[in-house]
Amino acid sequence: MAAKPQDPRPSPARGRRSKDTATRILDSAERLVQVRGFNGFSYADVASELGVTTASLHYHFPGKTELGRALIERYAERFAEALAEIETREAEAPARLAAYAGLYADVLRGRRMCLCGMLAAEHGTLAEPIRDRVIAFFDDNEAWLQRVIDGGRADGSMPPGAASREAARLIMSALEGAMLVARPYGDVDRFDAAASSLLATVTRAPSPAA
């Protein structure tokens, strides 16, 4: 569903050769958006990185909006797969939350911002199809987090507490913010520290007073 029908396979035999052009465009553009922002990169940047012309990019993605749309769709797809993988790998809610934070840390280690966090900052300048998908990404993340929290409370691995929806929103927002702030410092430790103290407060039992 990404960009083209493209079933009549091109030359590289589709086995495990070099990726096709559309994929390489997405890879390059994705990194550029995560590092420089959607308004901070151009077709020319991608083209020169790939050694092709901008006309070629326009063949695969007619406009910057379509490229952006494809970028988020692929990103959200991969993120969803990573979340599913966490659920099969980690049984308990606290470990799942820690692994979730680890996903963010991995992105940050590549000196990148979360794609959708970046687009959220620029949302005032984005076309509607892109805005909509940014929101859908956040909604999906929240829903997953909420399910994890509810599950953890049900099986006793998480203490009871405030509404799970609010907790889910806090976790996602705080991790996005921790990435945002850590990046100018070039300091992943700063993110890790924020993430672990966040998860510590969410995971620990509520105070006796509560």
Place this chain on the structure above:
Amino acid sequence: MAAKPQDPRPSPARGRRSKDTATRILDSAERLVQVRGFNGFSYADVASELGVTTASLHYHFPGKTELGRALIERYAERFAEALAEIETREAEAPARLAAYAGLYADVLRGRRMCLCGMLAAEHGTLAEPIRDRVIAFFDDNEAWLQRVIDGGRADGSMPPGAASREAARLIMSALEGAMLVARPYGDVDRFDAAASSLLATVTRAPSPAA
């Protein structure tokens, strides 16, 4: 130290007439950066908003970098004043933290992102003088929060807990992230909910287990 010597006052008698041009430029550019990002606005945007030409802007701020620098400096100055005002108005640490979060909520109500949060997202494309000042802004905020937390623990208005520096970083990062995420939704309530559950966890006593 903002932009010009400008002591030989111009026509408007400097009493309480319309603001001078440099100030009006800063006001317009500030809003544009907070809504659209530094790479999402142009001199032409500011000029048309003010009914002047871009050449006039270049007289006051030779380049976009100098404008950005002036923008942050003024923003940081005003933020510092707001923090000082909070300290005189609120005696106890929890109230001070709530007022701090209220500052962010006010910005968000104007449909704006924190200026430095926005610039942090774009930091990969910014000139060094701007990057440096973004970091300085965050450092100042963290230092203030840490002092508030330490003070609250000393006077008993805050429970003891993990390192105050980490707590300060978490608060600032989480509030920046809550703004970032809430803005595409156009939903200030979403921010308020995240802020209050954040402050609730920071303000409440640590768990019996801890």
Place this chain on the structure above:
DNA sequence: GTCTATAGGCAGATAGAC
């Protein structure tokens, strides 16, 4: 201080040859 005029470059985008 603000203007007109303009330079010079880069942006996103398209037509049409190969």
Place this chain on the structure above:
DNA sequence: GTCTATCTGCCTATAGAC
């Protein structure tokens, strides 16, 4: 699919008149 060539428009920035 990818290229060359080109368009139009916007961008930052400057020179010089008023």
